[in-house]
Amino acid sequence: MTDVTAAITAGGQSSRYGGDKALAVLGGRTLLEHVAGSLEACPVRVLIAPAGKYALPGWTTVPDTRPGQGPLAGLEAALTAAPPGWVAFAGVDTPGLTPVYWQALAAARTPDALAVVALDGEDRPQPLAALYHTHLLPQISALLDAGERRLRTAAPPGQTVFVPGLDAAYFRNVNRVGDLDA
Ligand SMILES: Nc1nc2c(ncn2[C@@H]2O[C@H](COP(=O)(O)OP(=O)(O)OP(=O)(O)O)[C@@H](O)[C@H]2O)c(=O)[nH]1
């Protein structure tokens, strides 16, 4: 993972959670710290968030290029801030991610790929815990300019490697308070 830049997108409103879910505590650590811990091996680590909102040692906070426009815009900010190459892109609300998860995605890269996306147990792509190449930046900006906001459009079908078979625990997603107990 030393050739991958870590990026956590943390510019959401947590409206379903009803409080900042990045700071929700699970097993003694915040959800943000859980995700950050999975990416500690990455030499460059960026947190897409408003300046001063979070203190995460070792991470550089970068503001959104298009505040409030969702995680696809967060990915644009991440790819803009990252050095050329691969970016491990995650939200704040997937505390089951681990270094092994990211290593599995990194190992699946091919020379022609621009994205690596895991499939969950029901074969659904998981674009919020995926690898994206900085070469995608122009097309992602074009999508946003055209009004697109769905993160799943970021991975181009012909240049995306899909990774099946990963443990369902990696995909645990916290959107509501009750999801913490699951
Ligand atoms: N940088 C950035 N990240 C975002 C933005 N909107 C959502 N996210 C992040 O995307 C991830 C998943 O988003 P959601 O689960 O929809 O989070 P949310 O929008 O905060 O929550 P809801 O308001 O309940 O939908 C979380 O890490 C959010 O912080 C945004 O506008 N900018």
Ligand SMILES: [Mg+2]
């Ligand atoms: Mg949302």
